[in-house]
Amino acid sequence: xxxxxxxxxxxxxxxxxxxxxxQAIIDDTEMSVPLDPANRHYAEIMRQxxxxxxxxxxxx
Amino acid sequence: MSQNDFSIANQGFPSFxxxxxxxxxxxxxxxxxxxxxxxxxxxxWWYDSxxxxxxxxxxxxxxxxxxxxxxxxTDTFTITTDNxxxxxxxxxxxxxxxxxxxxxSSYFTASGAFSNRNLxxxxxxxxxxxxxxxxxxxxxxxxxKTVDRYSTYILGLGTWTQSQDTDAPDGFGxxxxxxxxxxxxxxxxxxxxxxQTKIEGQxxxxxxxxxxxxxxxxSFYVKxxxxxxxxxxQYGEDASATGNNISTAYTINAADxxxxxxxxxxxxxxxxxxxxxxxxxxxxxxGSGTDYTSGTxxxxxxxxxxxxxxxxQVNLASATSNYWQITGVxxxxxxxxxxxxxxxxxxxxxxxQRYYYKFPSASRIGxxxxxxxxxxxxxxxxxxxxxxxxPTVLRTGTIEAYNNIFTATYPVSTAxxxxxxxxxxxxxxxxxxxxxxxxxxxxxxxxxxxxxxDAEL
Numbered sequence: 108x109x110x111x112x113x114x115x116x117x118x119x120x121x122x123x124x125x126x127x128x129x130q131a132i133i134d135d136t137e138m139s140v141p142l143d144p145a146n147r148h149y150a151e152i153m154r155q156x157x158x159x160x161x162x163x164x165x166x167x
Numbered sequence: 168m169s170q171n172d173f174s175i176a177n178q179g180f181p182s183f184x185x186x187x188x189x190x191x192x193x194x195x196x197x198x199x200x201x202x203x204x205x206x207x208x209x210x211x212w213w214y215d216s217x218x219x220x221x222x223x224x225x226x227x228x229x230x231x232x233x234x235x236x237x238x239x240x241t242d243t244f245t246i247t248t249d250n251x252x253x254x255x256x257x258x259x260x261x262x263x264x265x266x267x268x269x270x271x272s273s274y275f276t277a278s279g280a281f282s283n284r285n286l287x288x289x290x291x292x293x294x295x296x297x298x299x300x301x302x303x304x305x306x307x308x309x310x311x312k313t314v315d316r317y318s319t320y321i322l323g324l325g326t327w328t329q330s331q332d333t334d335a336p337d338g339f340g341x342x343x344x345x346x347x348x349x350x351x352x353x354x355x356x357x358x359x360x361x362x363q364t365k366i367e368g369q370x371x372x373x374x375x376x377x378x379x380x381x382x383x384x385x386s387f388y389v390k391x392x393x394x395x396x397x398x399x400x401q402y403g404e405d406a407s408a409t410g411n412n413i414s415t416a417y418t419i420n421a422a423d424x425x426x427x428x429x430x431x432x433x434x435x436x437x438x439x440x441x442x443x444x445x446x447x448x449x450x451x452x453x454g455s456g457t458d459y460t461s462g463t464x465x466x467x468x469x470x471x472x473x474x475x476x477x478x479x480q481v482n483l484a485s486a487t488s489n490y491w492q493i494t495g496v497x498x499x500x501x502x503x504x505x506x507x508x509x510x511x512x513x514x515x516x517x518x519x520q521r522y523y524y525k526f527p528s529a530s531r532i533g534x535x536x537x538x539x540x541x542x543x544x545x546x547x548x549x550x551x552x553x554x555x556x557x558p559t560v561l562r563t564g565t566i567e568a569y570n571n572i573f574t575a576t577y578p579v580s581t582a583x584x585x586x587x588x589x590x591x592x593x594x595x596x597x598x599x600x601x602x603x604x605x606x607x608x609x610x611x612x613x614x615x616x617x618x619x620x621d622a623e624l
């Protein structure tokens with residue numbers, strides 16, 4: 108299958124200040140993506156990051 | 168032992184008496200003898216004392232039908248099953264049988280299970296948590312749209328409506344339907360359209376990938392107005408010694424008619440990893456450009472050229488109103504397509520919820536507590552079914568938090584996963600309201616929006 112269309116990605120932190128998930132817009136849908144390699148959305152985010160086509164913004 | 172031609176000749180009384188006694192003894196002993204009787208009649212019994220077989224003459228009187236084998240040492244017998252076409256018995260009667268050997272051509276396969284045979288989830292298209300109909304599916308569609316566990320991939324090839332349809336073969340309530348609303352009679356070379364379902368590697372260990380002597384069978388009911396050749400492609404996602412794709416052509420013979428198709432394959436030589444990632448991908452092609460059709464169909468497990476993947480596939484997008492429907496998808500161990508294994512809606516829903524869980528759309532679906540400024544709160548709980556992996560949380564529309572102190576609802580602007588697992592969720596809602604303190608409880612309303620967790624393959 109071809110790539111998902113990821114138009115934004117930003118880390119979200121938990122109460123302890125650790126990155127807990129990635130807030131992303133994927134195929135025009137707001138998603139909160141966990142940092143789990145078995146999650147297909149996270150796997151695709153990291154694939155695009157590794158390919159240099161996507162940057163995950165730091166948490167606010 | 169006695170045999171007789173059962174024809175009393177015109178003779179004197181002593182000879183008549185001898186002949187009559189011989190006839191009666193032959194009847195009493197089922198014409199037992201080392202060789203068959205010299206004169207035979209339709210439906211006549213013969214006990215073959217050489218082989219200890221009880222036989223009956225057929226209606227045409229030109230052959231013997233073996234009924235049973237006798238063991239005269241142990242005074243037991245065995246029913247000869249070669250000619251049995253069916254057996255009617257109660258469970259209690261069956262339980263009395265000892266040493267029953269099944270027949271691979273019967274419904275009870277030699278290697279398959281009596282229950283939980285079907286390794287496909289939602290094969291009868293019963294569950295559609297996301298939607299029962301989606302219109303305007305076109306170029307770039309690459310996700311799950313209606314029926315659970317079946318994703319749609321479209322590149323070029325027109326515009327479509329996908330639905331969970333109530334038209335289905337006898338014994339089924341639903342099918343998945345693709346209806347062409349904008350045609351593409353001349354697809355570009357790279358165009359293609361597929362419907363896919365995926366199975367976790369750990370759930371198909373029973374297929375015995377790695378030992379090419381093992382077989383499995385895919386069966387399904389399909390219907391279309393467009394007859395011709397269609398391609399079912401299977402892809403093993405784990406590494407393989409020989410490659411991991413195989414394509415099989417099937418034919419829709421009659422328009423607008425439900426047909427059951429069966430495909431039996433030997434497994435690939437590569438083993439399938441037993442984990443929660445995708446093991447086997449099953450793709451139903453519905454159309455393709457020449458990039459996937461200009462070679463020779465790849466009918467053995469290999470790493471084929473793209474041009475070999477869908478050779479012969481008709482173009483379902485060739486005309487508006489073309490449609491394709493499918494249901495009763497089954498994948499099972501062995502070389503026999505057994506009748507579809509129906510499961511209850513509740514059973515199938517639970518299986519689907521391992522991959523996708525849609526939170527109820529209602530007011531007060533659960534409790535959250537405020538944890539910070541600006542009305543933010545955390546909604547946490549357990550999933551009804553442990554999900555395949557930590558899921559993505561999706562939100563559309565307006566989610567609201569509400570409590571009696573605040574006496575008003577406020578919209579949630581984002582829903583962030585924090586600390587969730589495959590079993591539980593902890594979702595931080597960032598809102599804009601105020602009026603109640605940190606730690607106070609609030610209810611979550613989803614009746615103006617939707618929220619779901621996605622752990623699909």
